[in-house]
Amino acid sequence: xxxxxxxxxxxxGRKRLKIEEKRGDEAYFNTVEKALSxxxxxxxxxxxxxxxxxxxYHRPDEPSALQHAEEQGLYQLATQNPDRPVAAASVxxxxxxxxxxxxPKSKTVRTNGVNFRPLIFMGWVGLGIAQAIEGNxxxxxxxxxxxxxxxxxxxxxxxxxxx
Numbered sequence: 001x002x003x004x005x006x007x008x009x010x011x012x013g014r015k016r017l018k019i020e021e022k023r024g025d026e027a028y029f030n031t032v033e034k035a036l037s038x039x040x041x042x043x044x045x046x047x048x049x050x051x052x053x054x055x056x057y058h059r060p061d062e063p064s065a066l067q068h069a070e071e072q073g074l075y076q077l078a079t080q081n082p083d084r085p086v087a088a089a090s091v092x093x094x095x096x097x098x099x100x101x102x103x104p105k106s107k108t109v110r111t112n113g114v115n116f117r118p119l120i121f122m123g124w125v126g127l128g129i130a131q132a133i134e135g136n137x138x139x140x141x142x143x144x145x146x147x148x149x150x151x152x153x154x155x156x157x158x159x160x161x162x163x
Contacts, residue, residue, distance in 0.1 A: 005054070005075035012060040013043075016053055019075055023052030032074050039068035117151055124148035 003021040010016075022028045029047040032054055036045045041062030046055040056066060070077050128144030
C-alpha cells in the first residue's frame with residue numbers, strides 16, 4: 001500500500017507535502033522527486049528525506065499537478081484534516097491585501113490641546129549635542145539623534161508641525 005501524503009501548505013503554484021511514513025528513506029524521496037519532475041505542469045520539486053517533506057512548484061493553472069505520482073502508486077493523497085487547515089489561495093490573497101492595507105494614523109502626543117512633539121524633539125537633539133560635546137559620539141549621541149528623527153516621523157510621513 002502506498003504511504004499517506006498530506007498537503008500541509010498550499011499556495012497558488014506551490015504545495016508542500018508531508019510523507020511521515022517514509023521519513024529518512026532517501027531512495028524513496030529521490031524516486032518521488034524524479035516522478036514529479038517528469039509530470040506535466042510541474043516546474044520544480046525539492047525533497048527532504050530527513051523531514052519527510054516534498055515541496056512542489058507547479059503552474060497555478062494546473063489543478064492535478066500532484067496526481068501523476070499518486071497514479072503511479074508513490075503515495076496516496078490524504079483528504080484535508082480539519083485539525084490542520086491548509087493555506088488556500090483565498091487566505092493568501094487576504095493576507096496580501098491585509099499587508100498592503102494602510103495602517104491607522106497614530107495620534108500626535110497631545111495633552112489639553114498642547115503638542116509636546118516639538119519639545120520632545122528638541123530634548124533629544126539637545127541630549128545628542130550634549131553627548132557629542134562630552135565626546136560620547138558613538139552610541140549615545142547617535143541614539144539621541146535617531147530618537148529625535150523618529151519623533152518627527154508619523155507612520156513614515158514627515159511631520160509638517162516641525163517644519
